[in-house]
Amino acid sequence: MEANMIECRNLTFEYSATSDESLKKLAINGVDLDIKEGEFLVVLGHNGSGKSTLAKHMNALLLPTSGKVYVSGMDTADENYLWKIRNAAGMVFQNPDNQLVATIVEDDVAFGPENIGIKPEEIRTRVEEALKKVDMYEYKNHAPHLLSGGQKQRVAIAGILAMSPKCIIFDEPTAMLDPSGRKEVVNTIKDINKNYGITIVLITHYMEEAVEADRVIIMDEGKVIKEGTPVQIFSDVSTMKKVGLDVPQVTELAYELKKSGINIDTDILTINEMVSRLCQLK
Ligand code: ADP
Ligand code: MG
Numbered sequence: 001m002e003a004n005m006i007e008c009r010n011l012t013f014e015y016s017a018t019s020d021e022s023l024k025k026l027a028i029n030g031v032d033l034d035i036k037e038g039e040f041l042v043v044l045g046h047n048g049s050g051k052s053t054l055a056k057h058m059n060a061l062l063l064p065t066s067g068k069v070y071v072s073g074m075d076t077a078d079e080n081y082l083w084k085i086r087n088a089a090g091m092v093f094q095n096p097d098n099q100l101v102a103t104i105v106e107d108d109v110a111f112g113p114e115n116i117g118i119k120p121e122e123i124r125t126r127v128e129e130a131l132k133k134v135d136m137y138e139y140k141n142h143a144p145h146l147l148s149g150g151q152k153q154r155v156a157i158a159g160i161l162a163m164s165p166k167c168i169i170f171d172e173p174t175a176m177l178d179p180s181g182r183k184e185v186v187n188t189i190k191d192i193n194k195n196y197g198i199t200i201v202l203i204t205h206y207m208e209e210a211v212e213a214d215r216v217i218i219m220d221e222g223k224v225i226k227e228g229t230p231v232q233i234f235s236d237v238s239t240m241k242k243v244g245l246d247v248p249q250v251t252e253l254a255y256e257l258k259k260s261g262i263n264i265d266t267d268i269l270t271i272n273e274m275v276s277r278l279c280q281l282k
Helices: 051-057 079-088 104-115 122-133 149-161 180-196 229-234 239-241 249-259 271-280
Strands: 003-012 024-034 040-044 068-069 087-094 168-169 199-204 215-220 223-228
Touching: 003 051, 003 199, 003 215, 024 223, 040 051, 040 149, 051 168, 051 199, 068 149, 079 087, 087 122, 104 149, 122 149, 122 180, 122 229, 122 249, 149 168, 149 180, 149 199, 168 180, 180 199, 215 229, 223 229, 239 249
Parallel strands: 040 199, 040 215, 087 168, 168 199
Antiparallel strands: 003 024, 003 068, 215 223
8 A cells, every 4th residue: 555645634723823713713624634655636725725824734834733744654743853854845836036046057956955964976966867857957057047937947846856855745836937837847747746756736726737636635714625536526517616716618618518408528628528528429
Protein backbone atom coordinates (compact mmCIF):
# COMPACT_ATOMS: atom_id res chain seq x y z
CA MET A 1 0.00 0.00 0.00
CA GLU A 2 1.24 3.48 -0.82
CA ALA A 3 2.24 5.64 2.13
CA ASN A 4 0.51 8.91 2.91
CA MET A 5 2.46 12.05 2.07
CA ILE A 6 0.11 14.31 4.02
CA GLU A 7 -2.56 13.50 6.60
CA CYS A 8 -5.01 15.98 8.13
CA ARG A 9 -6.92 14.70 11.13
CA ASN A 10 -9.94 16.74 12.20
CA LEU A 11 -7.96 19.87 11.31
CA THR A 12 -9.41 23.12 12.61
CA PHE A 13 -7.89 26.56 12.29
CA GLU A 14 -9.01 29.96 13.52
CA TYR A 15 -7.09 33.16 12.69
CA SER A 16 -5.96 35.12 15.75
CA ALA A 17 -8.49 34.72 18.47
CA THR A 18 -10.60 37.83 18.93
CA SER A 19 -12.80 38.63 21.88
CA ASP A 20 -15.57 39.74 19.52
CA GLU A 21 -17.58 36.51 19.14
CA SER A 22 -19.23 37.73 15.94
CA LEU A 23 -15.80 37.92 14.24
CA LYS A 24 -14.82 34.42 15.31
CA LYS A 25 -14.82 32.21 12.26
CA LEU A 26 -13.12 28.94 11.54
CA ALA A 27 -11.00 29.23 8.39
CA ILE A 28 -10.66 25.42 8.49
CA ASN A 29 -13.44 23.44 10.09
CA GLY A 30 -12.76 19.76 10.76
CA VAL A 31 -10.86 18.61 7.67
CA ASP A 32 -9.87 14.95 7.31
CA LEU A 33 -7.68 14.37 4.29
CA ASP A 34 -5.09 11.81 3.17
CA ILE A 35 -2.82 12.61 0.26
CA LYS A 36 -0.89 9.61 -1.09
CA GLU A 37 2.77 9.71 -2.09
CA GLY A 38 2.95 10.42 -5.81
CA GLU A 39 -0.63 11.67 -6.03
CA PHE A 40 -1.67 14.73 -8.05
CA LEU A 41 -4.42 16.42 -6.03
CA VAL A 42 -6.28 19.56 -7.12
CA VAL A 43 -8.05 21.78 -4.59
CA LEU A 44 -11.01 23.89 -5.81
CA GLY A 45 -13.21 26.34 -3.93
CA HIS A 46 -14.39 29.93 -4.20
CA ASN A 47 -12.50 32.82 -2.55
CA GLY A 48 -12.35 32.56 1.22
CA SER A 49 -13.23 28.85 1.34
CA GLY A 50 -9.97 28.04 3.17
CA LYS A 51 -7.70 26.71 0.41
CA SER A 52 -4.63 28.83 1.22
CA THR A 53 -5.07 28.25 4.93
CA LEU A 54 -5.17 24.50 4.33
CA ALA A 55 -2.09 24.69 2.07
CA LYS A 56 -0.08 26.56 4.71
CA HIS A 57 -0.71 23.71 7.15
CA MET A 58 0.94 21.28 4.73
CA ASN A 59 4.43 22.64 5.40
CA ALA A 60 3.99 24.02 8.91
CA LEU A 61 3.64 27.68 7.89
CA LEU A 62 0.51 27.49 10.05
CA LEU A 63 -0.13 25.12 12.94
CA PRO A 64 -3.56 23.67 13.76
CA THR A 65 -5.79 25.36 16.34
CA SER A 66 -6.95 21.81 16.98
CA GLY A 67 -6.48 18.49 15.22
CA LYS A 68 -3.29 17.24 13.58
CA VAL A 69 -1.35 17.47 10.34
CA TYR A 70 1.34 14.91 9.50
CA VAL A 71 3.86 15.32 6.68
CA SER A 72 5.54 11.99 5.88
CA GLY A 73 4.34 10.88 9.30
CA MET A 74 5.90 13.90 11.07
CA ASP A 75 3.59 15.93 13.31
CA THR A 76 3.81 19.56 12.08
CA ALA A 77 3.28 20.80 15.66
CA ASP A 78 6.52 19.11 16.78
CA GLU A 79 9.25 21.79 16.46
CA ASN A 80 11.95 19.15 16.14
CA TYR A 81 10.58 18.26 12.71
CA LEU A 82 10.19 21.80 11.37
CA TRP A 83 13.15 21.82 8.96
CA LYS A 84 12.60 18.25 7.82
CA ILE A 85 8.97 19.14 7.06
CA ARG A 86 9.90 22.33 5.18
CA ASN A 87 12.42 20.36 3.11
CA ALA A 88 9.97 17.54 2.37
CA ALA A 89 7.08 19.84 1.39
CA GLY A 90 7.87 23.00 -0.59
CA MET A 91 5.43 25.74 -1.54
CA VAL A 92 5.04 27.82 -4.69
CA PHE A 93 2.82 30.92 -4.52
CA GLN A 94 0.90 33.11 -6.92
CA ASN A 95 3.38 35.92 -7.51
CA PRO A 96 6.73 34.75 -8.91
CA ASP A 97 8.30 38.17 -8.22
CA ASN A 98 7.92 37.63 -4.48
CA GLN A 99 9.76 34.30 -4.64
CA LEU A 100 12.85 35.26 -6.62
CA VAL A 101 15.66 36.61 -4.46
CA ALA A 102 18.84 36.74 -6.56
CA THR A 103 19.88 38.69 -9.66
CA ILE A 104 20.98 35.62 -11.61
CA VAL A 105 18.80 32.56 -12.21
CA GLU A 106 21.27 29.93 -10.98
CA ASP A 107 22.00 31.89 -7.78
CA ASP A 108 18.30 32.04 -7.15
CA VAL A 109 17.92 28.26 -7.47
CA ALA A 110 20.98 27.75 -5.24
CA PHE A 111 19.57 29.95 -2.47
CA GLY A 112 17.53 27.22 -0.70
CA PRO A 113 20.23 24.50 -0.67
CA GLU A 114 22.82 27.08 0.48
CA ASN A 115 20.60 27.99 3.40
CA ILE A 116 20.45 24.42 4.63
CA GLY A 117 24.23 24.00 4.39
CA ILE A 118 24.54 21.70 1.38
CA LYS A 119 28.15 21.44 0.10
CA PRO A 120 29.01 23.67 -2.93
CA GLU A 121 29.76 20.69 -5.19
CA GLU A 122 26.40 19.11 -4.43
CA ILE A 123 24.63 22.47 -4.82
CA ARG A 124 26.01 22.83 -8.33
CA THR A 125 24.65 19.41 -9.30
CA ARG A 126 21.27 20.11 -7.73
CA VAL A 127 20.93 23.51 -9.43
CA GLU A 128 21.82 22.05 -12.81
CA GLU A 129 19.38 19.14 -12.47
CA ALA A 130 16.57 21.36 -11.16
CA LEU A 131 16.93 23.86 -14.02
CA LYS A 132 16.92 21.00 -16.54
CA LYS A 133 13.75 19.53 -15.00
CA VAL A 134 11.85 22.79 -15.54
CA ASP A 135 13.49 23.32 -18.95
CA MET A 136 15.21 26.57 -17.93
CA TYR A 137 18.84 25.41 -18.03
CA GLU A 138 19.81 27.64 -20.95
CA TYR A 139 18.65 30.63 -18.90
CA LYS A 140 20.95 29.87 -15.95
CA ASN A 141 22.96 33.10 -16.36
CA HIS A 142 19.97 35.32 -17.10
CA ALA A 143 18.45 37.96 -14.85
CA PRO A 144 15.15 36.66 -13.39
CA HIS A 145 13.40 40.04 -13.67
CA LEU A 146 13.78 39.97 -17.45
CA LEU A 147 12.03 36.60 -17.83
CA SER A 148 8.35 36.07 -18.69
CA GLY A 149 5.90 35.23 -15.88
CA GLY A 150 5.83 31.54 -16.85
CA GLN A 151 9.63 31.39 -16.92
CA LYS A 152 9.88 33.10 -13.53
CA GLN A 153 7.44 30.61 -12.05
CA ARG A 154 9.49 27.73 -13.51
CA VAL A 155 12.64 29.18 -11.89
CA ALA A 156 10.74 29.37 -8.58
CA ILE A 157 9.80 25.69 -9.05
CA ALA A 158 13.48 24.85 -9.76
CA GLY A 159 14.39 26.57 -6.48
CA ILE A 160 12.05 24.20 -4.65
CA LEU A 161 13.23 21.15 -6.63
CA ALA A 162 16.83 21.95 -5.60
CA MET A 163 15.74 21.18 -2.02
CA SER A 164 14.87 17.60 -3.12
CA PRO A 165 11.28 17.74 -1.85
CA LYS A 166 8.85 14.81 -1.83
CA CYS A 167 5.88 17.10 -2.28
CA ILE A 168 5.18 20.56 -3.72
CA ILE A 169 2.12 22.61 -2.80
CA PHE A 170 1.12 25.18 -5.43
CA ASP A 171 -1.19 28.00 -4.33
CA GLU A 172 -2.70 29.39 -7.55
CA PRO A 173 0.67 29.39 -9.34
CA THR A 174 -0.85 30.42 -12.69
CA ALA A 175 -3.24 33.14 -11.49
CA MET A 176 -0.97 35.99 -12.63
CA LEU A 177 0.13 34.40 -15.91
CA ASP A 178 -1.06 34.74 -19.49
CA PRO A 179 -2.48 31.61 -21.22
CA SER A 180 0.88 30.51 -22.67
CA GLY A 181 2.63 31.00 -19.31
CA ARG A 182 -0.14 28.98 -17.65
CA LYS A 183 0.38 26.14 -20.09
CA GLU A 184 4.17 26.13 -19.48
CA VAL A 185 3.74 25.98 -15.73
CA VAL A 186 1.01 23.32 -15.77
CA ASN A 187 3.07 21.16 -18.13
CA THR A 188 6.04 21.52 -15.75
CA ILE A 189 3.86 20.54 -12.79
CA LYS A 190 2.51 17.48 -14.63
CA ASP A 191 6.02 16.52 -15.68
CA ILE A 192 7.57 16.62 -12.21
CA ASN A 193 4.64 14.53 -10.94
CA LYS A 194 4.72 11.88 -13.68
CA ASN A 195 8.47 11.65 -14.29
CA TYR A 196 9.94 12.35 -10.87
CA GLY A 197 7.15 11.03 -8.64
CA ILE A 198 6.77 14.26 -6.69
CA THR A 199 3.45 14.56 -4.88
CA ILE A 200 1.49 17.60 -6.12
CA VAL A 201 -1.16 19.66 -4.37
CA LEU A 202 -2.44 22.26 -6.83
CA ILE A 203 -4.86 25.01 -5.81
CA THR A 204 -6.35 26.56 -8.94
CA HIS A 205 -9.29 28.42 -10.41
CA TYR A 206 -8.74 26.97 -13.84
CA MET A 207 -10.90 23.96 -14.59
CA GLU A 208 -8.71 22.81 -17.48
CA GLU A 209 -5.89 22.43 -14.91
CA ALA A 210 -8.10 20.41 -12.57
CA VAL A 211 -8.84 17.97 -15.38
CA GLU A 212 -5.19 16.81 -15.14
CA ALA A 213 -5.49 15.66 -11.51
CA ASP A 214 -5.75 12.11 -10.10
CA ARG A 215 -8.26 13.48 -7.60
CA VAL A 216 -10.08 16.74 -6.96
CA ILE A 217 -11.42 18.08 -3.66
CA ILE A 218 -13.85 20.97 -3.29
CA MET A 219 -13.66 23.27 -0.28
CA ASP A 220 -16.51 25.39 0.99
CA GLU A 221 -16.58 27.33 4.27
CA GLY A 222 -13.49 25.59 5.62
CA LYS A 223 -14.75 22.07 4.88
CA VAL A 224 -14.03 19.50 2.19
CA ILE A 225 -17.54 19.09 0.76
CA LYS A 226 -16.78 16.75 -2.13
CA GLU A 227 -13.97 14.64 -3.52
CA GLY A 228 -13.56 12.44 -6.55
CA THR A 229 -11.93 12.01 -9.93
CA PRO A 230 -12.17 15.01 -12.29
CA VAL A 231 -15.00 13.26 -14.18
CA GLN A 232 -16.93 12.56 -10.97
CA ILE A 233 -16.50 16.15 -9.78
CA PHE A 234 -17.33 17.97 -12.98
CA SER A 235 -20.25 15.80 -14.06
CA ASP A 236 -22.00 16.92 -10.85
CA VAL A 237 -22.71 20.30 -12.43
CA SER A 238 -25.39 21.27 -9.92
CA THR A 239 -23.04 20.93 -6.88
CA MET A 240 -20.36 22.88 -8.72
CA LYS A 241 -22.83 25.68 -9.44
CA LYS A 242 -24.12 25.63 -5.88
CA VAL A 243 -20.64 26.39 -4.49
CA GLY A 244 -20.04 29.03 -7.13
CA LEU A 245 -17.58 27.13 -9.33
CA ASP A 246 -17.43 26.79 -13.07
CA VAL A 247 -17.20 23.50 -14.91
CA PRO A 248 -15.39 23.02 -18.23
CA GLN A 249 -17.44 24.56 -21.03
CA VAL A 250 -18.12 21.24 -22.77
CA THR A 251 -19.39 19.73 -19.50
CA GLU A 252 -21.74 22.68 -19.07
CA LEU A 253 -22.93 22.25 -22.65
CA ALA A 254 -23.70 18.56 -21.96
CA TYR A 255 -25.58 19.59 -18.80
CA GLU A 256 -27.70 22.13 -20.71
CA LEU A 257 -28.38 19.67 -23.55
CA LYS A 258 -29.50 17.07 -21.00
CA LYS A 259 -31.77 19.62 -19.31
CA SER A 260 -33.31 20.32 -22.71
CA GLY A 261 -34.19 16.64 -23.07
CA ILE A 262 -31.27 15.40 -25.15
CA ASN A 263 -30.14 11.92 -24.14
CA ILE A 264 -26.53 12.71 -23.20
CA ASP A 265 -24.46 12.13 -20.03
CA THR A 266 -22.58 14.96 -18.31
CA ASP A 267 -19.35 13.01 -17.76
CA ILE A 268 -17.71 14.82 -20.66
CA LEU A 269 -14.54 16.86 -20.13
CA THR A 270 -13.08 17.33 -23.60
CA ILE A 271 -14.24 18.50 -27.02
CA ASN A 272 -13.30 15.14 -28.53
CA GLU A 273 -15.52 13.26 -26.07
CA MET A 274 -18.36 15.65 -26.84
CA VAL A 275 -18.01 15.09 -30.59
CA SER A 276 -18.06 11.30 -30.25
CA ARG A 277 -21.10 11.38 -27.91
CA LEU A 278 -23.00 13.67 -30.26
CA CYS A 279 -22.19 11.42 -33.19
CA GLN A 280 -23.60 8.42 -31.27
CA LEU A 281 -26.93 10.24 -30.96
CA LYS A 282 -27.60 10.06 -34.66
P1 ADP B 1 -8.94 30.89 -0.01
O1 ADP B 1 -7.48 30.64 -0.19
O2 ADP B 1 -9.80 29.71 -0.35
O3 ADP B 1 -9.40 32.13 -0.72
P2 ADP B 1 -8.23 31.57 2.73
O4 ADP B 1 -7.61 30.35 3.32
O5 ADP B 1 -7.30 32.65 2.28
O6 ADP B 1 -9.21 31.14 1.54
O7 ADP B 1 -9.22 32.21 3.77
C1 ADP B 1 -10.13 31.46 4.56
C2 ADP B 1 -10.81 32.38 5.56
O8 ADP B 1 -9.86 32.89 6.47
C3 ADP B 1 -11.47 33.60 4.93
O9 ADP B 1 -12.64 33.88 5.64
C4 ADP B 1 -10.45 34.68 5.11
O10 ADP B 1 -11.07 35.96 5.19
C5 ADP B 1 -9.82 34.31 6.43
N1 ADP B 1 -8.41 34.75 6.49
C6 ADP B 1 -7.43 34.44 5.60
N2 ADP B 1 -6.26 34.95 5.96
C7 ADP B 1 -6.48 35.61 7.13
C8 ADP B 1 -5.64 36.37 8.01
N3 ADP B 1 -4.33 36.52 7.79
N4 ADP B 1 -6.24 36.90 9.12
C9 ADP B 1 -7.55 36.74 9.38
N5 ADP B 1 -8.39 36.03 8.58
C10 ADP B 1 -7.86 35.48 7.46
MG1 MG C 1 -6.06 31.60 -1.47
